[in-house]
Amino acid sequence: MEKWRGKLVWITGASGGIGEALSKAFWKKGANLVLSARRASELERVCRELGPAPGQSVMSLVIDVAETEQASGWVRQVMGVYNQVDVLVNNAGVSQRSYATETSLDIDRRIMEVNYFGTVALTKAVLPYMLKAGSGDIVVISSISGKFGFYLRSAYAASKHALHGFFESLRMEVWKEGLRVMLVCPGKIRTNISLNALTSDGSAHGVMDQAQNAGKSPEALAERIIRGLERGEEEVNFGGGEMKALWIKRFFPRLFSSLIRKQKPE
Numbered sequence: 001m002e003k004w005r006g007k008l009v010w011i012t013g014a015s016g017g018i019g020e021a022l023s024k025a026f027w028k029k030g031a032n033l034v035l036s037a038r039r040a041s042e043l044e045r046v047c048r049e050l051g052p053a054p055g056q057s058v059m060s061l062v063i064d065v066a067e068t069e070q071a072s073g074w075v076r077q078v079m080g081v082y083n084q085v086d087v088l089v090n091n092a093g094v095s096q097r098s099y100a101t102e103t104s105l106d107i108d109r110r111i112m113e114v115n116y117f118g119t120v121a122l123t124k125a126v127l128p129y130m131l132k133a134g135s136g137d138i139v140v141i142s143s144i145s146g147k148f149g150f151y152l153r154s155a156y157a158a159s160k161h162a163l164h165g166f167f168e169s170l171r172m173e174v175w176k177e178g179l180r181v182m183l184v185c186p187g188k189i190r191t192n193i194s195l196n197a198l199t200s201d202g203s204a205h206g207v208m209d210q211a212q213n214a215g216k217s218p219e220a221l222a223e224r225i226i227r228g229l230e231r232g233e234e235e236v237n238f239g240g241g242e243m244k245a246l247w248i249k250r251f252f253p254r255l256f257s258s259l260i261r262k263q264k265p266e
Helices: 017-028 040-050 068-082 105-133 154-177 218-231 241-251 253-261
Strands: 008-012 032-037 058-062 087-090 136-141 179-186 235-238
Touching: 008 017, 008 068, 017 032, 017 040, 017 087, 017 218, 032 040, 032 068, 040 058, 058 068, 068 105, 087 105, 105 136, 105 154, 105 179, 136 154, 136 218, 154 179, 179 218, 218 235, 235 241, 241 253
Parallel strands: 008 032, 008 087, 032 058, 087 136, 136 179, 179 235
Antiparallel strands: none
16 A cells, blocks of 8 residues: 555546546555546545545546647646646546448547547646656556457547557657556456447447446456556556457467457447
């Protein structure tokens, strides 16, 4: 706990799922928190459920990461209260459930604005403060879809692939300055991501994927992420049997292509 006591951890997408689990895990380890999401009521619920902890504090900051022009203002608000950001967890994002041929370019752009540009904008706004401090951890919640594409995920997979390109490059540029970048690639995690995924017309999918519902718990992933930070890991891959696909794709790409095409679109 001593490693995290007094540290300021800023988590986006903190109103549920992985973000909520990370919020509660860091809180138990003694960190101060800034929790951000679009839904004020859900953020308030998460804050209430943290429970009392003498000497710790939590700030609720309602934001929509797609409003990238406001990123610098959000960071100034946080710095005005805490004067530090030790860990930035870029978790906010939206998934997809629609075929590429049926999805308008507007939906592709919307997914990229949230998952890629929103993450990059907030990171760039925080970077000067971390660089001045000479330390800081940037955590990016990507996906197994950041490693390979899948049915109904063309824009989502593209946005996650883009994150890898940007943040692997950033890691190289800032490591001498004392900053660390960790990419997290979950497989199936038991969250509402499929319920909120965008369909071809931009409406919510509204269906819980069976595989998603049978996935690993967000609490288990949160503990794994924190352990990865403590170990200084650059990438965390976490999930169930679906994670074997990473190994197959790397060493047997033709077999991977044959197997992935046989999967059920969901």
